[in-house]
Amino acid sequence: MMQNETDVLQIKTVDRYNQEKLYIQLTRIFLEEITASRWGLGQKIPTEEDLCRKYAVSKITVRQAINNLVSDGYLMKFQGKGTFVTSVLPVVGLSMRTRFTEEMFGEEVKVEKEILFKGIQAPPEDVRAYLKTEDSIYFVLCKRTVNGEPAYLDESFIPYHMLPGIEQIDFTHDSLYYILQEKGLKKIFKVIQTIEVLQAWGESARYLDITQGVPVLAVHRLLLSSDNTPVGYTRFLGRSDRYKFQTEFERIR
Structure with missing residues (x-):
């Protein structure tokens, strides 16, 4: 006797005896809901509470699965309205990975932050314009040294309320990207990057131990959520004699 569709749907649940993490299993289940059109294009998906009850998992597990599909472009969150299906097609694009001096030269190089x-x-006017917010801006300034010599400055600007508990966060060991993905109210979906050559003046020149007006490599990154809300802005200022910037692009299949 063949099972009807309702019976098949009841079988689709997480396997707690599987070594694969629950949120990964749940991501696959949710994706099947989308590709099979049970969650239709433009349709609001069930609430986190409903999904928790249906699959007998925690809200954290549901949220991780949803965030995976938001990052892949299948879903989009709208504050106060819910989460909606925005694509039913597989994502094909490019992932980007950047590597800095310490990763390019290996273990023989001692890098400190x-x-x-x-x-x-108060941020510069151009940064305020990038972030499009009247919120207070939290600023983190870091210096990276390679074998004891200044290599580059790392400036991060974050809307204060975008990152709960920001005052207690340790920025020494983790990147802003990682911190926002783990603790931010909105996750990073898109990065707009600009690279240019600037002259170093004032404190930037002093921290980098170079003469005023010497050219430096500047890498700007605007970090955006899936609804195009700016969640952060970073700028790297690097000495051209000690700083190398490499970007790798890999196709997402």
Whole structure:
């Protein structure tokens, strides 16, 4: 006797005896709901509470699965309205990975990160324009040294309320990208990157131990959520004699 569709749907659940993490299993189940059109294009998906009850998993597990599909472009969250299906097609694109000096030269290079400043600070006007917010801006300034010599400065600007508990976060060991993905109210979906050559002046020149006006490589990154809300802005200022920037692109299949 053949099972009807309802019976088949009841079988689709997480396997707690499987070594694969529950949120990965749940991501696959949710994706099947989308590709089979049970969650139709433009349709609002069930609430986190409903999904928790249906699959007998925690809200964290449901949220991780949903965030995976938001990052892949299948779903989009709208504040106060819910999460909606925005694509039913597989994602084909490019992933980007950047590598800095310490990763390019290997273990023989000693790289250290020093926090020079962190706290609320009025940002430059161009940064305020990038972030499109009247919220207070939290500023983190770090210096990277290679074998004891200054290599580059790392400036991060984050809307204060975008990252709960920001005052207690240790920026020494983790990147802003990782911190926002783990703890931010909105996850990073898109990065707009600009590279240019600037002249170093003032404190930037002093921290990098170079003469005022010497050219440096500047890498700007605007971090956006799936609904195009700016969640952060970073700028790297690197000495051209000690700093190398490499970007790798890999096709997502």
